[in-house]
Amino acid sequence: MEMHPDDRFHPPTSDDPYWTETCWFTFAVPERGISGQLYPFFRPNLGISAGAAFIWDDSGSQPWNCLYGKNFWHLPMPEGDLTDFELANGIRYRCLTPLSKYKLDYLDPDAGDVAVDLTFEAICEPNYLAGGHLDQPGRYTGTLRLGDETIPVDAFGMRDRSWGVRSQFGSGLHNPGPDHGGYTYATASERDAFHCITMDAGEGCVVIHGFLLRDGEYAKLASGRRDVLERRDGHPTRVRVEARDELGRDLVAEGECQNALGVHLNPNLFTWNCLTRWSWGSIEAWGEDHDNWSARAIRRFIRSGG
8 A cells, every 4th residue: 555645754854953743643532521642743853753642631731630641752763654653652653544544552651551542534635734734633433541441432533744844942833933822623523523723923813724614515714713712720711713714604613621731742832732512503513722832922821810
């Protein structure tokens, strides 16, 4: 089977040490209020990688009190290609069908406290941004083991990939650029879903990328915004998205956050990741809302009373 180039490691386009590749999968057990994600982070010019695994619910919102959290930095680059690799911390990915189906495994390397055994199947084609990023909704099936309890997983979620230079320096999320933004999505079925990435350049979080899937018809978002309506302990609890797609269809969605995890996914990206119950029109669905900040920006926001 011939693999798609965007399922493989991309050759670095320069010798910049901060040339980075990521491969993130996020899943949930909505009926239990549980969220999870696996986040490998590769720096091929430095010969190193990282691997994060986080599982959380509403019982803890920090890496030290969530259900499970470990982020291993300075792991060796894995052998082979991204289509079938295993990191030293126990994350393994295999591409089963190009750009659509993936097998995900994780076993805690220290005490075996957590095990992930999931398959992701996409519901539509990836949505590309600027030739170095893609987002794709899909269904996760399999199991999540927490300690001695094995929990069935069968719910929609998301994956994204990025490749290019990503500095860890500067005041913005991606320098140069805004220091605050959002990553928001919901999937009700193979026919109804939305996703948007927003950035705040001083006038609120404005849509820069996303899609609307309505009654099976897909279109990119053309405009819109994301607003946090309420917060508690710094993280969003109510969120609203208003957007219009390239077909002229409007989306107005409101979300109630069911949990929150505040974590530095990399040194200059702090994010509140929240399992969110969304409603738009007559549709109700699960998804997430991510409240993203640079390290400098989140400090200033929290210290100002945010």
